[in-house]
Amino acid sequence: MKYFRHKNESAELLKSDQQISNERRRMLKSAKNLIFALFRLCVLVGISYVILSPIIEVVSNSLFADTDATDPMVYIIPKRPTLEKYSAVIKTIKYWGVLATTLLHDVVLMGLQILICSMVGYGFARFNFPLKKVLFACVVIMIVIPLHVIMLPLYIEFKEFDVFGIVSLVKGGPINLMKTMSPLYLLTFLGCGLNSGIYIYLFNQFFRGLPKEIEEAAFVDGAGAYYTYFRIMLVNAMPSVITVAVFSLVWQYNDYFFTKLFNISSWMSMKISTVYEQVAAIYDINSPTITQLYLYAAVVLDLVPVLLIYAVLQKYFVEGVERSGIVG
Secondary structure, eight states: OHHHHHHHHHHHHHHHHHHHHHHHHHHHHHHHHHHHHHHHHHHHHHHHHHHHHHHHHHHHHHTOOHHHHTOTTOOSSOSSOOOHHHHHHHHHHTHHHHHHHHHHHHHHHHHHHHHHHHHHHHHHHHOOOTTHHHHHHHHHHHHHSOGGGGHHHHHHHHHTBOSTTHHHHHHSSOBOOTTSSHHHHHHHHTTOSTTHHHHHHHHHHHHHHSOTHHHHHHHHTTOOHHHHIIIIIHHHTHHHHHHHHHHHHHHHHTOOHHHHHTTOTTSHHHHHHTHHHHHHHHTTOOOHHHHHHHHHHHHHHHHHHHHHHHHHHHHHHHHHHHHHHHHO
16 A cells, blocks of 8 residues: 555656646746747837838928927927928928829829830740840840939930931921920830839749740630730739839839939929928028928928828739739
8 A cells, every 4th residue: 555655646746847847848938939029029129210210200300390490309209299391391382283293194104104014024925036035135234224324315315306317307406305294205105114124024024924825725716916915914914013003103203313304393203302492492491400391391291192002002012012923
């Protein structure tokens, strides 16, 4: 009996020690997970602050009153928040009219860019023709070469626009396309618009990933090349279309290079770039610190439409990027 009693006691002690050991392991694992979670939180907060701090500062300063700008005790949080800077900027640059004009041209350029770039990408992906590799190398060069390299030739070309002497023959001399939207539409229509090389490459990679059996089945049913492209292939390329649409909308809206080069004063980015001088002249402000507050408000007003576009199209944009990556 004593033997069995001692054996049971030993088993219970062993079981108790095992439970304590397991409990210690769980506590140690929980502590490690907690430390890792805190470390990860600190890293994420730090990175987020580095990325978002300029935006936070801009939004905060745009709400400053004049007295807050000169008060050394005020930092980030204004004592007397006001929206007068926004109302002044809206009146100065005629914000709503400029925004409507910019978005209208932006949407038209986006649609034209999607049409042209998708057709070029489809042609590279599915058809064989002379100098195909050379022409695709030119597309890659469009992506690699900075726009500033071709800035002077572009300016001269559209300052004295004359295609093979035809314009001079009809008009008696070259025409000046500066201060008009014509250069943007001509470049986009010819597949040389803002970042068109990237879009052509994206569409090319996507179409190459689609099975050729889809087109073969369409050809067997009597569909021609254009019908197959518009009614079948372009529909299947919707993920890439959405991705390019979002990129094109945002990049065209924020474009300052072409609008500055061609002196398109009605574009939003051009209006924002002149806010500082306009406000200082209209409201007779001699302090650069106070004038800077109006510029901050203009930047926020310029940023809001982009955020709204992304918020509306975020779901489709993420799905498009994922699908493009999988297929391409």
